[in-house]
Amino acid sequence: MTVGAKLGSSLSTIAWSKVGLIAFAAKPTLDDPARVSQVYTSYIHCTDGEHWDIAKPQLLEDVSRIHDNAQIAHLSWSFFGVELACIDASGRLSIFLHNGLLNHLSCVYQSPSPTDGFSAGIVGFRWLNMNKPILLNNPATRQGDKQFHYGIHKVNPLGPWHPHPNKQACIGVIRSGKVKFWYQQDVRYHEIVQDLETDLLPENYYNIASFGSDRDNTLILAVYSATRHILKLFRISIQWKVLATGGGTMPQSKPDAEWATIQVKRIYSNELYCPNRSQRELTHLEVVSPTNHPESRLAVYAVHSSDKGSTIQKIEVVTVPIMLHSNFEALGLRRNPVPDHPSDVVQFQNYHDLYKRLIGLSSLYADNIICCTYADGSVEMRQRLTFAETLPQFNPQSVHNLYDAGFGFPEAETALEICISPNMVAFVLLNATGQLKLYYMRPVLKVENNDASAPIAAAIALRHTLACYSTMTCDDIILIASVESLSRPADFQESVLKQTHRAIGFSLDLPKDVQADKFLVLPSLQKLLSLQASLGTQSGWRRSPAGVMAWASINLRLFSFALTFTLKATHQKQPGGGEGDVKGDTIMTFLGLARWCIDFLAYLNQDLFELGRNPDKFLKADSVSLPLIMLLGAVPRLLIRYTLRGLRGLEQLIVRHNSKADSDPFTRLAYQQLDEILRSGPVQVGTFEKLVNDVDNFMRTNFQDPAERLVMEQSLFFNARIPFELHSVVHRIRAVYLQRIKSEIDIPTLYFYPTKWLGITERYHVEEADDVEIDGLRKQLMKVDDRPAWRRCVRCGSIASIEDLTKTYNKFPSMWTVAFQRNCICGSSWVRCSDRSLLK
Numbered sequence: 125m126t127v128g129a130k131l132g133s134s135l136s137t138i139a140w141s142k143v144g145l146i147a148f149a150a151k152p153t154l155d156d157p158a159r160v161s162q163v164y165t166s167y168i169h170c171t172d173g174e175h176w177d178i179a180k181p182q183l184l185e186d187v188s189r190i191h192d193n194a195q196i197a198h199l200s201w202s203f204f205g206v207e208l209a210c211i212d213a214s215g216r217l218s219i220f221l222h223n224g225l226l227n228h229l230s231c232v233y234q235s236p237s238p239t240d241g242f243s244a245g246i247v248g249f250r251w252l253n254m255n256k257p258i259l260l261n262n263p264a265t266r267q268g269d270k271q272f273h274y275g276i277h278k279v280n281p282l283g284p285w286h287p288h289p290n291k292q293a294c295i296g297v298i299r300s301g302k303v304k305f306w307y308q309q310d311v312r313y314h315e316i317v318q319d320l321e322t323d324l325l326p327e328n329y330y331n332i333a334s335f336g337s338d339r340d341n342t343l344i345l346a347v348y349s350a351t352r353h354i355l356k357l358f359r360i361s362i363q364w365k366v367l368a369t370g371g372g373t374m375p376q377s378k379p380d381a382e383w384a385t386i387q388v389k390r391i392y393s394n395e396l397y398c399p400n401r402s403q404r405e406l407t408h409l410e411v412v413s414p415t416n417h418p419e420s421r422l423a424v425y426a427v428h429s430s431d432k433g434s435t436i437q438k439i440e441v442v443t444v445p446i447m448l449h450s451n452f453e454a455l456g457l458r459r460n461p462v463p464d465h466p467s468d469v470v471q472f473q474n475y476h477d478l479y480k481r482l483i484g485l486s487s488l489y490a491d492n493i494i495c496c497t498y499a500d501g502s503v504e505m506r507q508r509l510t511f512a513e514t515l516p517q518f519n520p521q522s523v524h525n526l527y528d529a530g531f532g533f534p535e536a537e538t539a540l541e542i543c544i545s546p547n548m549v550a551f552v553l554l555n556a557t558g559q560l561k562l563y564y565m566r567p568v569l570k571v572e573n574n575d576a577s578a579p580i581a582a583a584i585a586l587r588h589t590l591a592c593y594s595t596m597t598c599d600d601i602i603l604i605a606s607v608e609s610l611s612r613p614a615d616f617q618e619s620v621l622k623q624t625h626r627a628i629g630f631s632l633d634l635p636k637d638v639q640a641d642k643f644l645v646l647p648s649l650q651k652l653l654s655l656q657a658s659l660g661t662q663s664g665w666r667r668s669p670a671g672v673m674a675w676a677s678i679n680l681r682l683f684s685f686a687l688t689f690t691l692k693a694t695h696q697k698q699p700g701g702g703e704g705d706v707k708g709d710t711i712m713t714f715l716g717l718a719r720w721c722i723d724f725l726a727y728l729n730q731d732l733f734e735l736g737r738n739p740d741k742f743l744k745a746d747s748v749s750l751p752l753i754m755l756l757g758a759v760p761r762l763l764i765r766y767t768l769r770g771l772r773g774l775e776q777l778i779v780r781h782n783s784k785a786d787s788d789p790f791t792r793l794a795y796q797q798l799d800e801i802l803r804s805g806p807v808q809v810g811t812f813e814k815l816v817n818d819v820d821n822f823m824r825t826n827f828q829d830p831a832e833r834l835v836m837e838q839s840l841f842f843n844a845r846i847p848f849e850l851h852s853v854v855h856r857i858r859a860v861y862l863q864r865i866k867s868e869i870d871i872p873t874l875y876f877y878p879t880k881w882l883g884i885t886e887r888y889h890v891e892e893a894d895d896v897e898i899d900g901l902r903k904q905l906m907k908v909d910d911r912p913a914w915r916r917c918v919r920c921g922s923i924a925s926i927e928d929l930t931k932t933y934n935k936f937p938s939m940w941t942v943a944f945q946r947n948c949i950c951g952s953s954w955v956r957c958s959d960r961s962l963l964k
Contacts, residue, residue, distance in 0.1 A: 135197055135198040135211075135246075135247065135248070135249070136198060136199060136200070136484070136541065136543065137149035137196060137197070137198065137199055137541060137554075138199065138541050138542075138543035138552060138554060138560075139199040139200055139201050139208065139543065140201075140543050140544070140545050140546060140552065141201040141205030141206070141208070141222070141546070142201070142204060142205030142546045142594075142595070142596040142597065143204075143205045143206065143222065143226065143596075143597055143953060144167050144168065144226060144597035144599055144918070144952075144953055145165055145166075145167055145205070145222060145226050145227065146165065146166045146167060146178075146543070146552055146560070147163055147164070147165050147184070147199050147201075147208055148163070148164055148165075148166070148181075148199065148543075148552075148554060148560055149162070149163050149164075149196035149197075149199060150162040150163070150164060150558060151540065151554065151557075151558035159558070160195040160196065161187070161188040161191055161193040161194055161195060161196060161212070162183060162184075162187065162188055162196075163183075163184040163187040163196055163199065163210060164181035164182060164183055164184065164560075165181065165182050165184055165227050165229070166178055166179050166180070166181045166182070166552075166560055167179050167226060167227065167599075167918055167953075167955065168550075168562065168599045168600055168603060168918065169599075169918035169919070169955070170658070170661075170918065170919055170920070170921060172663050172664060172665065173661040173662055173663055173664060173665035173666065173887075173921060174606065174610075174661065174662050174663040175663070176599075176602075176603040176606065176607075177562070178552065178560060178561075178562040179918075179955070180959075181560060182227055184220070184229060186220075186230075186231050187210055187218065187220075190210075190216075190218045190231060190234050191210070191212040191216055191218065192216075192237065194212035194213055194214050194216065194241075195212060195213040196210060196211070196212055196213075197211055197212060197213045197245070197246070198210075198211040198246065198249055199211075200249055200250075200251060200294075201251075202251045202292050202294075203251060203252075203253060203254040203256075203292075204254065204595070205222075205546070205596075206221060206222045206223075207219055207220070207221055207222070207232075207251075207292055208220040208221075208222070208229060209249065209251070209294060211246050211249060211296070213241065213245055214237070214238050214241030214242075214244060214245060215235075215238045215241065215244035215245045215246045215298055216234070216235050216236075216237055216238060217233070217234070217235040217246070217296070217304075217306065218231055218233065218234040218235070219231070219232055219233040219234075219306075219313065220232070223946075224945045224946055224954070225915055225926070225946075225953075225954050225955055225956045226918065226953035226954060226955045227955045227956055228956055232311070232313070233306070233312070233313040235306075235315060240300075242299065243298065243299050243300040243326075243329065244298050244299070244300065245298060245299050246296045246297065246298055246304075247297060247298065247299055247330050247331060247332055247333045247347070248296060248297045248330075248332070248333025248334050248335060248345070248347070248409075249294065249295070249296040249297075249335075250294065250295055250296075250334075250335035250336075250343075251292065251293075251294045252283075252284055252285050252286060252292070252293040252294060252295065253281040253282065253283065253284075253285050253337060254281070254285055254286075254289070255281070255283070255285040255286075255289060256281070256289070257278040257279065257280055257281075258278065258279050258280070258281055258490045258594075259276050259277075259278055259590060259593050259594050260276065260277055260278075260279060260489065260490055260492075260590075261274070261275070261276050261524075261586050261587075261589070261590045262274070262275035262276065262277060263522045263523060263524040263528075264522070264523045264524070264582040264583070264585070264586050264627070265521065265522050266520065266521045266522065266578075270575075270578045270619065270622075271626070272523070272578075272582040272585075272623060272626070272627075274585070274586065274589065274626065274627040276589070276590065276593060279415075279416040279490050280416075281337070281490075282337035282338065282339060282341060282413050282414070283337060283341030283342075284337070284341050284342065284343065284361075284362040285341075286307060286308065287364045287366050287383075288308070288366075291307070291308035291309075292307070292308050293305070293306065293307035293308065294306050294307075295335060295343065295360075297320065297330065297333045297335075297345060297347060298330075299329040299330050299331070300324055300329060301319065301320045301321040301322075301324035301328075301329075301330065302317055302318065302319055302320060303317070303318045303319075303320055303345070303360065303386060303388065304316070304317055305317075305318070305362070305384065305386055307383060307384060309383055314382065314383070316382060316384060316385070316386060318386040318388060319388075320345075320347075320358055320388055320390075321390075327349075327351045327352065328349050328351070328352055328354075329349065329351070330347040330348065330349055331348055331349060331350040331351075332347070332348045332350075332406065332407075332408065332409045333345065333346060333347040333348070333409065334346050334409040334410050334411040334424070335360075335411055336410075336411030336412055336413045336422055336424075337413040337422075338359070338413065338414065338422050338441070338443070339414055339422075339443075340443070342359050342360060342361045342362075343359070343360040343361075343362075344357060344358070344359060344360075344411050344422055344424075344441060345357070345358040345359075345360055345411070346409050346411050346424045347409075348396065348406055348409055348426075350405070350406070352395075353395050353396060353397060353406075354393060354394065354395055354396065355392070355393070355394060355395075355396035355426070355439075356390060356392060356393045357390070357391050357392035357393075357424070357441065357468075357470065358388055358389065358390050358391065359388075359389045359391050359468065360386060360387070360388055360389075361386070361387040361388075361389075362384055362385075362386055363384060363385045363386075363387065364383060364384050365382070365383050365384065365385070366383050391441070391468040391470070392441075392468070392470045396426060397428075398428035398435050398437075399428075399435065399437050399472075399475045400435055400475065400477055402428070402430070402435070403430060404428035404429050404430045404433075404434065404435055405428060405429065405430070406426055406427065406428050407427055407428065407429040407434075407482075408425070408426070408427035408429075408482065408484070408485055409424065409425070409426055409427075410424070410425045410427075410485045410486060410487065411423075411424050411425075412424075412425060412487040412491050412494070412508070413487070413491050414491070415490060415491050415492050415508060416490070417509075420508070420509075421440045421441065421442055422440065422441045423438055423439065423440050423441075423473075424438075424439040424440075424441070425437070425438055425439075425485055425494070426439060427482055427485055429481055429482060430481070431481065432479070432481075433477065433478050433479045433480055433481060434478045434480070434481055434482035435475055435476065435477050435478070436475060436476045436478065436482070436485070436496075436511075437472070437473075437475040438472075438473040438474065438475065438511075439470060439471070439472055439473065440470070440471045440473055441468055441469075441470055441471075442468070442469045442470075442471055443466045443467070443468055443469075444466060444467050444468075444469050445466045476511060478496075478498075480498045480499065480500055480502070481498060481499040481500075482496055482497070482498055482499075483497055483498060483499050483539065483540070483541060483542065484496070484497035484541065484542055485497075486544070487508070488505075488544065488548055489548065491508065492507075492508050493505050493506065493507065493508060493514075493548070494506045494507075494508055494511065495544055495548075497539070497541075497542035497544075497551075498539075498542075499538060499539060500536075500538060500539075501535065501536030501537050501538055501539045501542070501553060501563075502533070502535070502536065503533045503536075503542060503544065503551055505527070505548070514527050515527065515532075516530050516531060516532040516568050516569050517530065517569070518530045518569055518571045518573070518576070518579065519579065520573070520575055520578065520579050523579050523582045523583045523586065524586075525548075525583060525586070525587070526549060526565050526580075526583045526584075526587065526604075528579065528583060529567075529579040529580040529582070529583040530567050530568065530569035530571055530576070530579075530580075531565040531566060531567055531568065531580075531583070532565060532566070532568040532569075533551065533563060533564075533565055533566075534563055534566050534568075536553060536561070536563050537553070537555050537561065538555065538556060539553035539554065539555060540553075540554045540555065540556065540558075541553065541554045542554075545600045546591075546596050546597075547587055547590075547591050547596060547598065547600055547601055548587075549564060549565045549587060549600050549601060549604060550562065550563065550564035550565065550600040550603070550604075551563055551564075564600060564603060564604055564607075565604060566604075566607075567580075567608075577612055577613065577615070577616045577619055578619060580608060580616075581616065581619040581620045581622075581623045582623050582627075584601060584604065584605050584608075584620055584623070584624070585620065585623035585624040585626070585627040585628075586627060587601050588601050588602075588605075588624050588627070588628075588651075588655065589624065589627040589628045592628060592647070592648065592651045593628075597952070597953065598651075598655075599918060599919055599952060602655060602658050602659070602919065605620055605655070605658075605659060606658060606659060609659055617659050617660075617670070617842075618670075618838075618842045618843060620655075620659065621652075621655070621656055621659070621670075621842050622838060622842070624652060624655060625652060628648045628651070628652065629648070630646075630648045630649070630652055631834060632757070632758060632759055632834065632837035632838060632841055633758060633830060633833045633834040633837050634758045634759065634762060636824055638762070640684075640762055640765070640766045641688075641766075643762065644681055644684050644685065644763075644766065645685075649681070649759075650678070650681065650950070650951045651951055653674045653677050653678050653681070653950075654674075654678065654919065654920070654950040654951045654952065656670060656671065656673070656674035656841075656842075657671050657674035657675045657678060657920060657950060658919055658920065658950075659671070660672070660673075660674060660675075661675075661920070664886065664887075665886055665887035665921055666885070666886040667884070667885055667886060668844075669748050669750060669753075669843075669844030670841070670842055670843065670844055672750050672844070672884055672885055673750065673753065673754070673757070673760065673840075673841055673844060675884060675920075676724075676750075676754065676760065676884050677759060677760050677763055678949055678950055679720065679724075679884075679949065680721075680724075680760070680763035680764065680766075680767050681763060681949075682717070682901075682949045683717050683720070683721050683767055683770065684763065684766045684767060684770060685940065685943070686714060686717055686940040686941075687714075687717075687770040687773070687774075688940075689710075689939070689940030689943065690710055690711070690714045690940060691773060691777070707787070707791045707794070708788070708790040708791035708793070708794040709790075709794075709939075710939060710940075711791070711794035711795060711797075711798055712794050712797075713902060713939065713940070713941055714798070714940070715794075715797055715798060715801060715904070716899065716902045716903030716904035717902070717903050718771075718774065718798060718801045718802065719801050719903060720882060720903040721767055721770075721771060722771075722801060722802060722804065722805040723805065723877070723878075723879055723881070723882055724767075724879075724882060724884075725805055725807045725809070725812055726805055726806055726807055726874060726877045726879055727751060727879040727882060727884065728751040728754065728755070728764075728812075729751075729806070729807045729812065729865075729869060729874055730751070730874060730875075730877070730879070731749050731750070731751040731752055732751065732752070732815075732857070732861050732865075733866070733869075733871065733874060733875070735749070735752060735854070735857070735858050735861065736858055736861055736862050736866060739854070739855065739858050742846075742854060743846070743851055743854060747846075748844050748845075749846075750844060750884075752846070752854065752857070753840050753841075753844050753845075753846060755815075755816065755819050755857065756819070756823070756840055756846065756850055756853060756854075757837060757840040757841050758823070758833075758837055759837075759841065760841075761816065761819065761820060761823075764816055765813075765816055765817070765820065768809055768812065768813040768816060769813075771802065771809045772809055772810065772813070774798065774802060775802055775809065778795055778798060778799045778802070781795045782795070805877075806869055806870040806871075806873040806874040806877055807869055807870075807874065808868060808869075811865055811868045811869070812865065814860075814864060814865070815857070815860055815861060815864070815865050818856075818860050819853065819856075819857060819860075822853060822856060823853065826853075827849075832849070835847075836849060836850060881898060883898065883900075887921065890905065895907060895908050895909055896908065897923055899923070899924050899925055900917070900920075900922030900923055900924050900948075900949065901922070901924040901925075901941060901944055901948075901949065902924065902925070902941065906923070906924070906925045908923070908960065909960075913925070913926060913958075914926060914956075914957060914958075915954040915955060915956055915957060916954065916955055916957040917948035917950060917952050917953070917954060917955075918952055918953055918954075918955055919948070919950055919951075919952035919953075920948060920949075920950040920952065922948055922949065922950070923957070924944075924948075924954070926956065927941050927942065927945055
């Protein structure tokens with residue numbers, strides 16, 4: 125078997141990262157055999173606000189050049205999913221770093237070209253774990269009618285790992301019996317080579333290999349020689365020469381000194397054949413680390429396959445301490461102590477015959493789940509302890525995953541290779557023609573039960589929460605939630621939102637002592653608003669009332685975040701640039717957001733003006749007044765209050781600046797334009813702030829029951845409906861508006877004031893020009909053409925100009941737009957884009 129063929133689960137040509145980027149190696153065709161040296165990237169994206177699909181693959185251009193058009197044999201993402209290892213058939217390694225845009229990777233390391241491509245071919249590879257806890261979810265257990273209790277727990281990953289918490293290391297084994305270890309030292313990667321066995325003859329070369337971590341933070345390496353039918357196991361120790369601290373700094377006197385050494389010990393060597401005595405050949409090896417369960421052991425899964433099926437054999441490595449007689453122990457006390465070196469015992473366990481051909485075996489979920497993929501396109505999740513297949517069932521009382529809610533993977537086409545998403549709810553496969561296809565979990569059990577939606581909502585909430593806490597993309601989870609909300613009753617979306625809020629530990633009923641500045645930076649707030657905005661967006665990027673509530677809150681949060689950066693930048697001097705330049709440029713980037721907020725106040729007051737004229741219209745059961753509901757809801761009202769306070773802060777900043785006479789012309793122009801924007805709206809900031817503060821005080825004073833408040837807040841934010849209990853507040857808002865606010869508003873200007881460009885209820889297109897759109901980040905006009913000079917969010921569809929960090933960050937390190945280089949305002953990822961059809 126050659127490296128060019130599929131060697132097993134330790135070598136894969138598809139990899140799906142935690143940040144959502146899918147990398148895959150192209151398959152050769154008759155028209156283009158050189159495709160084997162090409163790597164493409166793709167991702168899941170929302171195409172029109174309602175439907176999701178896998179994006180058109182994009183070529184990772186530097187791979188073929190770096191690898192001299194050699195066939196790509198393996199792709200692998202690092203622990204956090206930002207470094208991609210590309211390995212070709214000759215054993216050359218290149219590492220690409222994902223920085224900023226999701227589909228933009230740059231090469232940060234390439235190994236020298238091997239002198240003997242065959243003997244140096246890599247047959248096994250692994251990124252080392254990071255020394256950071258892994259989160260696992262507890263089952264969601266039912267409490268009451270439609271409420272579930274959620275919980276998570278942490279497990280510590282097994283080593284070895286890099287002593288520096290933010291640096292990477294990886295290890296590989298080549299055919300001729302050598303281990304190669306790469307690790308980061310400062311920003312560079314260094315390579316160490318260590319012999320497993322010296323002078324290995326070609327007939328003994330390794331064909332398949334796999335690494336796994338053991339409890340003592342060493343690595344177990346399993347290698348197999350197809351010619352000799354021999355399985356060998358090695359224990360590998362990595363000794364670091366630097367302290368395992370947060371610094372882990374390199375010695376100053378020897379900047380190129382090696383940080384690590386490798387020690388190798390062979391613990392097993394023997395022939396290995398298919399246990400059922402069939403003619404199946406060994407095609408896969410997978411070393412699976414022990415779980416956090418105290419009785420779990422490191423296991424090697426050996427897969428023997430033929431066209432008719434596969435046999436999976438489990439081999440465990442048991443570490444047994446050396447037991448000495450008490451007389452020897454007493455002797456050791458009088459002399460030098462006898463070192464206690466434990467011995468490794470290899471135990472062959474039961475095997476499983478499968479009547480379909482396996483093409484991949486991997487461990488998931490902190491090695492608690494064994495995932496088996498097959499040539500017919502099917503996927504099985506099996507329990508690590510029993511190897512029992514997880515089957516769809518309907519369990520209304522306890523939900524651990526989507527299988528417990530009656531979900532399963534659909535039938536798929538014949539596959540060359542399959543890769544599971546990090547959230548384990550979707551997969552992609554390469555078909556016979558080399559095309560990448562997406563499949564995701566769907567309901568496969570017909571449940572004749574009116575309560576079927578509750579466990580599904582709980583399962584979605586469980587996976588969404590775990591993804592959020594684990595800093596993984598949740599676009600595949602949102603995809604499933606969006607598809608299900610289209611085919612289920614109207615209250616299903618509300619149920620999903622309630623359960624996700626409960627699972628992540630967030631309450632819409634904010635405490636009285638909530639601190640706005642800390643509340644705004646809560647990661648859970650952005651993630652929950654993003655989920656609601658996605659579920660509330662329909663085809664054509666039109667938003668439902670619930671979607672409008674979330675989208676407006678996301679943009680108000682953006683303003684508050686940007687304002688914090690702006691005010692900070694205007695008060696500090698920056699190295700390498702004058703203070704005036706920093707102030708001017710920072711203010712200029714903020715002008716669009718300031719305009720958006722001033723016009724948003726007009727949007728709110730247009731409905732309040734109608735409330736003063738016709739209050740009964742707003743109290744009907746089917747009435748939807750989003751501006752009024754934003755004032756009544758605790759979360760949007762807090763965001764509005766913080767925005768108003770920020771706008772007043774800008775007004776005071778302008779006053780202080782105008783009192784100075786030493787600013788440069790560019791800065792004076794910036795402040796002049798900001799002042800014009802703040803004065804241009806029909807509603808003055810201070811005037812409207814009186815009304816918002818009155819509503820806030822009244823709500824806090826008159827509604828004291830937490831359970832009652834939460835029900836009202838959920839009705840407002842999830843359904844955009846005003847509960848009967850709040851009708852008195854609506855009347856008070858009307859009275860205060862008529863008595864204190866209306867007389868200070870420019871009514872004719874307000875009535876005809878354009879607010880559609882805000883993009884709150886639907887995406888706004890500039891009709892006057894085909895190549896101009898609204899920048900969703902800066903809220904300014906931007907040029908859009910067929911060049912990939914703009915970016916698009918894969919979830920909410922927002923577009924923005926690409927920030928050039930080389931020109932911006934060095935001169936303006938407090939520029940607020942820099943904080944949104946990697947992620948959109950909704951929390952999902954930006955991609956470099958040139959497809960203007962996605963703007964429709």
